[in-house]
Amino acid sequence: MLNTLIDSALEHRLLVLIFTGLIIVGGWQSFQQLPVDAVPDLTNAQVQVLTKLPGLAPTEVEKFVTFPIEQAMSGIPKLQQLRSMSQFGLSFVTIVFEEGTDIDWARIQVSQRLAVAREDIPKGLGTPLMGPMTTGLGEIFQFELKSKTHSPMQLRSILDWYVAPPLRLVKGVVEVNSFGGKLKTFEIQLDARKLQQYKLSVEEVYNALSRGHLNVGGGYITKAGEQYIVRGEGLLKTREDIEAIPIKTAAHGTPVYIRNIANVRFAPMIRQGAVTRDGRGEAVTATIMMLQGANAADVIQRVKKTLKTLKTGLPKGVTVDVFYDRSALVKRTLRTVGYNLLEGGLLVIIILFLLLGDLRGGVLVAMTIPLSMLFAFICMRWTGMSGNMMSLGAIDFGIIVDSSVVVIEHIVLVFGTAHVIEGTRTDRVKAAAHEVARPIIFSVMIIMIVYLPILTLQGTEGKLFRPMAWVLLFALAGALLFSLTLMPVLATYVFPDTIESQETFLMRFFRWLYTPLLSLVLRFRIVTMAGAVVVFFVSVWVVSGMGANFMPKLDEGMIAMQANRLPSVSLEESIRHTTRIERVLKQLPEITSVISKTGRAEVATDPMGVFFSDIYITLKPKAQWRSGLTNETLVKEMQALLKRQSPANNYSFSQPIALRTAELLSGVRADVALKIFGDDLKQLPKSANAIASILRKIPGAGDVLVEPSIGLPYLRIVLNRKEISRHGLSDKQVLDTIEAIGGKTVGMIFEKEKRFALRVRFQKRDRERLAAIRRLPIKTASGQSLPLGQLAHIWFEDGPLQIQREQGRRRVTIQLNVRGRDLASFIAEAKTRVNKAIQEKTISFPEGGFLTWGGQFEQLESASKRLLFVVPLALLLIFVLLQMTFNSVRMSMLIYLNVPFAVSGGIFALWIRGMALSISAAVGFIALSGIAVMNGVLLISAIRQRQSTGERQTEAIKEGAMLRLRPVLMTALTDAIGFVPMALSASAGAEVQRPLATVVIGGIFTSTILTLLVLPAVYSKWGLQTDTDTSRSTQ
DSSP: OHHHHHHHHHHTHHHHHHHHHHHHHHHHHHHHHOOBOSSOOOOOSEEEEEEEOTTOOHHHHIIIIIHHHHHHHTTOTTEEEEEEEEETTEEEEEEEEOTTOOHHHHHHHHHHHHHHHHHHSOTTSOOOEEOOSOOTTOEEEEEEEEOSSSOHHHHHHHIIIIIHHHHHTSTTEEEEEEEESOOEEEEEEEOHHHHHHTTOOHHHHHHHHHHTSOEEEEEEEEETTEEEEEEEEOOOOSHHHHHTOEEEEOTTSOEEEHHHHEEEEEEEOOOSEEEEETTSOBOEEEEEEEOTTOOHHHHHHHHHHHHHHHHTTSOTTOEEEEEEEHHHHHHHHHHHHHHHHHHHHHHHHHHHHHHHOOHHHHHHHHHHHHHHHHHHHHHHHHHTOOBOHHHHHTOOHHHHTHHHHHHHHHHHHHHTOSSOOSSOHHHHHHHHHHHHHHHHHHHHHHHHHHTHHHHTOOHHHHHHHHHHHHHHHHHHHHHHHHHHTHHHHHHHHHSOSOOOOOOOHHHHHHHHHHHHHHHHHHHSHHHHHHHHHHHHHHHHHHHHTTOBOSOOOOOOSEEEEEEEOOTTOOHHHHHHHHHHHHHHHTTSTTEEEEEEEEEOOSSOSSOOOTTEEEEEEEEOOGGGSOTTOOHHHHHHHHHHHHHHHOTTSEEEEEOHHHHHHHHHHHSOSSSEEEEEEOSOTTHHHHHHHHHHHHHHTSTTEEEEEEOOOEEEEEEEEEEOHHHHHHTTOOHHHHHHHHHHHHOEEEEEEEETTEEEEEEEEEOGGGTSSHHHHHTOEEEOTTSOEEEHHHHEEEEEEEEESOEEEETTEEEEEEEEEEOSSOHHHHHHHHHHHHHHHHHTTOSOOOTTOEEEEEEHHHHHHHHHHHHHHHHHHHHHHHHHHHHHHHOOHHHHHHHHTHHHHHHHHHHHHHHHTTOOBOHHHHHHHHHHHHHHHHHHHHHHHHHHHHHHTTOOHHHHHHHHHHHHHHHHHHHHHHHHHTTHHHHHOOSTTHHHHHHHHHHHHHHHHHHHHIIIIIHHHHHHHHSOOSSOOSSOOOO
16 A cells, blocks of 8 residues: 555656645645634633622622522533632622533523523522633733823723724624723712701602603604604703702702702712722723634734724823733744744754755755645644644654655665666665655554544643644644655655765764674673663652642743732722832833732623732843843742732732633632632631641742631621511611612613713712711601611621632632642642641531642643553553564564663653653653654664574674664654754743653653664564564564
């Protein structure tokens, strides 16, 4: 079959060239249309349900809204996790589905269940709505509206009614989330004393507004054969209209208007969040949220184009200042990928020329690189994959060109032989290609098999590395196809009938060095093998102390800091605090901008209380930093500055994408989370604080934070129904008055397409002090007024700040980041200490309570368990393949010796560079095992072939080793050199690639030494002694 493919290609050379041209055109078009982003989207399939309940406390939110929604979602198909948060005025439920669930199907399921949940939610307590269809990578673009002549309220109106609507229409944009500024409302500020004076109730004010604020239709009339639509217009339009609404007529016949008992003002809506920037006070911002599955680069380009158009129509003095643009990170990361691939490709070409000695052969092999990538782009486009740092950045061109290297190297060898081969140039190319076709297929199959374990990875690790494996397999398939078709065809055009056999200086040097070493190891076989065994066991000892992390962290060029304050803090105090933080941080020369987001935005996809702030710190390029400064040392400087400024507050540090992704995946904002479950809201935080004190004492624990759950001051007003009924009142009449303390929306005021809430609220002096609240008047049926304090019990107390639930149980979370230490060893020590404290009963749990561990290490454990099962299975498949080829268990085992010694080199390389084991490094080890086996096959097959001609074992070993020296060095050096730019790069995105590249380079170094020196020694001791072995040669 392989020979038929080669023969057909050589017989139809023009068709092969046309097919290659089509691949080039199709590949380029696919590349142009390929969705690109900086990193893979790690977010699981999840749907968020948000319900706004203005004024309701967390316990009521949980009872009336969150619990019914959870109940409705509990039996949903493919449900993996259900978690919720109940805050003041907000219910936030997250429904996580199993891996691979179609998000459209998931949203349909949730939508159907929400219809059931709405029936169980009391009328008037909010409507549950699904959150925008976006992911952890959805926040792609953020900007600020700035002006020296406009107030925050005016800027917010401009944003909401002029800027945001056109941006929502941009293809790929699912939401424009406004945050900051003040939302304009028409507020009727009631005067309690005047209500009492005119003997009015709050309910009468509500009724008057509803009667005087509507339009009606009167059908139509006919006049002179024409039809006229009848419109009755009574909608309120201005403050004067509102002030002129009559409430009732006094006893002497004089109407009482709204203006008699209240002031009508433009006032901000009660808010639960704010934005400040660069220490200059509040800011008005917007976040562009991308539709799940859209192309980030394309969407940002369209957003910028729309913004450019909108800028021309902005009021004078209003400008747009972009402070977060994902495309900048995408460009930096893809630039890193591009440079690595370009530099790796050039290095591969140089190595090929230096070892092959024929420029034409080097150019032909180098052509495989762009052609195989174009082939891979076509496959990526067909399968819906995106281009990012992982799918494109970890491709080694050395591995891709291996098949073409073998073909071209053998053609050069055949054309350069002293004896004449019968036939034309095409016949000689055909004969050379036939000889190596089977070993090429065998080698590519080995590489493909070792990548099978990566394709089995699930969850976060699967989303990271499966695309890389698929792209490499696509490129390998393309390279294999070109090596067996295009390479032979081009060889017939570019090579002369004979090539002068002359080795390059580099190959002569390697042969001069290798010849005495080979004789030496064959003479001292036992010493050689013992030395190799010692190296292996030393590497085992080294790896036992290295520790493990899930993944190195991508440097996003920004720092995301979280500031946590006392639960009782007000929004105004939080704003003052973040402003001070920004001024302090701006003292560091590496920081260009600091923007703080406190509380929650209009679309509360990231619900936080006003005590919590996300602070985004934009950094200068690393080249402009002070000498020797790293991200870690910069964070330490920030911590020191902040500790002096406000020592009582807690701070933690991460990066924007990492922070958002971690929160969506596990519901926490840190590397490690310890979740304590129970029903007692008072005992849960006590248990959490006790465990947190233990964790803080463990080396490597950073940013240890107990999720606030209690400590929110409450003013409780409990109705005295006995007194209420005695005076002929209803509960609703009293509750209407209480509701007016915070304000009630009774309608909307329309200004053309704009709409603003019409709200009724007691004026500030009537709601700021407890004594004033107790005096609020409530009108009885007899017309007299009673103070609220007579009809209700009123007192202050502390209560729940927020109620977190997971899998139907309340929980409190302790979260922390690990610094200066590997994740695996930290978790092991933390579990030991916490379990010991539980056994010694120094920590008490609520009745029926328990704890679980979560965070990044869950992905590490999951991936490790899966790889421990699948990797041996893949190695077994390779062993079966070797056995089928050599028909000898002994030969297969000899070749397998390359794997552990290749792993040793990877371990030493990580150790020398101070890196921990990670999933990225594990992928490197997997790739390394294939390369090691492939080189072993090259050498053993050559020795076996020599033995099959009747040569004695020692001569066969020497001649076979010398014959395979060049191809072994070529494949090893091209494979290793292709990874050098990744291993040394310090650019954006290199952090994730670096461990993988380091492992492969170090492993190839030791594997090549083993192949060329140790393997011949082992073969001379335990290999076949005669040429009568029944196993067949690979060639």
